[in-house]
Amino acid sequence: MSAGDGHADLLVRDIDWLITVDPGRRILRDAAIAVKDGRILAIGKSAEMATTHAGAKEFSGRGMVVTPGFVDCHLHSSFQLSRGLADEANAQSFLFDRMYPYEAALEAEDVRVSATLAASELLRHGVTCFIDPGNYHPEASVEGVMATGIRMLVSRSSFDLTKSVLGILPERMIETTAQALERAENVLAQHGKTKNPRLRTTASFRGLNNASDELILGLKALADKYGTLLQTHACFSYSTHDSSLARCGMAEIERLEHLGVIDERMLIVHSGWLEPQEVAILAKRKASLVCAPSSSLHNGYGNFLMGKLPELMALGVNVALGSDHASSGIVDMVQEMRSACCTYKEVRANPRLMPPETGLEMATINGAHAAHWADRIGSIEAGKDADLVMFDTARPEWQPLINPVSNLVYSATGDSVRHVFVAGEQVVRDYRLTRIDENALYREVPQAVARFSKKLPIDKMNQLRWPVS
Numbered sequence: 242m243s244a245g246d247g248h249a250d251l252l253v254r255d256i257d258w259l260i261t262v263d264p265g266r267r268i269l270r271d272a273a274i275a276v277k278d279g280r281i282l283a284i285g286k287s288a289e290m291a292t293t294h295a296g297a298k299e300f301s302g303r304g305m306v307v308t309p310g311f312v313d314c315h316l317h318s319s320f321q322l323s324r325g326l327a328d329e330a331n332a333q334s335f336l337f338d339r340m341y342p343y344e345a346a347l348e349a350e351d352v353r354v355s356a357t358l359a360a361s362e363l364l365r366h367g368v369t370c371f372i373d374p375g376n377y378h379p380e381a382s383v384e385g386v387m388a389t390g391i392r393m394l395v396s397r398s399s400f401d402l403t404k405s406v407l408g409i410l411p412e413r414m415i416e417t418t419a420q421a422l423e424r425a426e427n428v429l430a431q432h433g434k435t436k437n438p439r440l441r442t443t444a445s446f447r448g449l450n451n452a453s454d455e456l457i458l459g460l461k462a463l464a465d466k467y468g469t470l471l472q473t474h475a476c477f478s479y480s481t482h483d484s485s486l487a488r489c490g491m492a493e494i495e496r497l498e499h500l501g502v503i504d505e506r507m508l509i510v511h512s513g514w515l516e517p518q519e520v521a522i523l524a525k526r527k528a529s530l531v532c533a534p535s536s537s538l539h540n541g542y543g544n545f546l547m548g549k550l551p552e553l554m555a556l557g558v559n560v561a562l563g564s565d566h567a568s569s570g571i572v573d574m575v576q577e578m579r580s581a582c583c584t585y586k587e588v589r590a591n592p593r594l595m596p597p598e599t600g601l602e603m604a605t606i607n608g609a610h611a612a613h614w615a616d617r618i619g620s621i622e623a624g625k626d627a628d629l630v631m632f633d634t635a636r637p638e639w640q641p642l643i644n645p646v647s648n649l650v651y652s653a654t655g656d657s658v659r660h661v662f663v664a665g666e667q668v669v670r671d672y673r674l675t676r677i678d679e680n681a682l683y684r685e686v687p688q689a690v691a692r693f694s695k696k697l698p699i700d701k702m703n704q705l706r707w708p709v710s
C-alpha cells in the first residue's frame with residue numbers, strides 16, 4: 242500500500258469498503274483512491290492519502306462500497322429493443338423466429354437508439370466495459386455507445402451459410418464468405434486505428450451452425466492480423482450441439498480445434514454443452530469462456546444443468562461473465578453474478594461451489610483478462626485506469642453490512658450503483674448518466690419500436706397472453 246508519488250487531481254476518500262480485486266484480493270476500510278489524468282496513482286488509508294494529496298478535488302466515498310468497474314464480456318447492444326419479443330422460445334425459435342427477424346428489421350437509426358439504451362443500462366448497473374458480438378450496423382452501435390462514456394469492444398457480425406439444420410437466415414442477413422470477411426475487416430481497419438482509448442475491436446462469427454470453415458479461418462487470420470480477439474457463441478443448447486454433429490461429424494469445440502483457431506485470444510460464449518474431449522481441449526488451449534446466466538435461465542438452454550464451468554476454472558481456464566441481451570430481461574451484472582453462483586449450487590446440490598468471490602472475479606478481473614485489457618482495467622490498483630463503481634449502502638439490501646462481497650453478490654442488484662467513473666471521468670452521478678439526457682433517450686425508444694415493428698409479426702412474437710383493453 243502506498244500513498245503514491247506526485248499529486249492527484251482527484252481523491253475519492255472516506256470509502257467505507259474498498260474491494261480492490263488486486264492480486265492480493267485486498268479489502269480496505271476507510272480507504273481512498275488517488276487519481277491523476279484518469280489513472281490510479283495510489284490507494285491507501287484515507288487520512289494518510291488526504292494529507293499526501295491535499296489540494297486534489299475530493300469526492301466522498303462515505304457509506305459506499307467501491308468495486309472495480311464490471312466487464313460484461315457478452316452483450317448484444319442491438320438487442321436492447323427486443324424485450325418482450327422472445328419469451329418462452331427454444332434455441333431454434335429464439336434465433337430463427339424471433340431474434341434474426343428482429344435484427345433484420347433494424348435500420349441504423351434503430352441500432353443507434355438500442356445501443357445507446359444498452360450502454361446506459363450497463364453503466365447504471367456498474368459496467369464500465371463490454372464486448373459486443375456484433376450486428377449489421379456497427380457504426381451506429383459505436384455512435385450510440387461512445388456517447389455514454391463506456392468502453393466497448395466492437396465487431397461486425399458474420400455468417401455465410403444461409404441454411405443450417407436449425408433454419409434459414411432472413412434475406413437481409415445473407416452474404417458470401419468474401420463479403421462477410423471484407424465487411425469485418427472494414428470495422429477492424431477503421432476502429433483499430435481509432436484514437437478513442439475507450440474503443441477496441443474484435444473479429445466475430447455469431448455461431449458455428451451458419452459459418453463455413455473458410456469464414457472461421459478467414460476471421461481468425463483477420464484477428465491475428467489486427468491483434469484482436471476472435472469471438473463466437475458455441476455449445477449453448479442441445480440443438481446447436483446436435484446440429485454440429487449432424488453437419489460436421491464433430492461437436493462444436495472439436496470443430497474449432499480441428500480448424501486450429503482456439504488460443505488465448507479466443508472468446509467462447511456459453512460453452513454449456515461440452516463432451517469430455519472438449520473440456521480437455523479448452524483446458525489445453527486456454528481460450529476464455531463466458532458464462533451468460535440470464536439467457537440460459539430465461540430460455541431453458543441447460544447451460545447450468547450440463548455446464549462444466551466450475552471444473553474448467555479448477556483446470557485454470559479463465560471464465561468471465563456476460564448479460565447477453567435484453568431479450569432475456571435483465572442487463573445487470575450484479576444479478577448475473579448471483580445467478581452464476583447460486584444456479585451452479587442448485588443444479589449440483591453443492592453449496593461449496595462458486596462462492597461470491599468467484600462471481601466478483603468473473604465480473605471484473607476475469608473479464609478484463611478475457612478482453613485482453615487487464616493491464617488497464619479489472620481491478621483497483623496503482624497504474625490502472627480509474628474505472629470505479631460506488632454502491633450506496635444506505636439501502637435495505639446492504640443491511641447489515643458484515644461481508645460486503647456477500648451483500649454485493651447475494652443481496653444487492655445494480656440498482657444500488659450510485660456513482661460510476663470511467664478513466665476518472667464521472668459518467669453516472671446520483672444514479673443518472675452524466676453525458677446523456679436519459680428522458681430524451683426514453684422518448685426515442687417507442688419511435689424506434691414503431692419503425693421496426695411494421696416489418697415483423699409483432700403480435701405473434703410478443704405472446705401477450707392476457708386481454709388488453
Ligand SMILES: [Zn+2]
Nearest residue numbers: 317374474565
Ligand atoms: Zn449472445
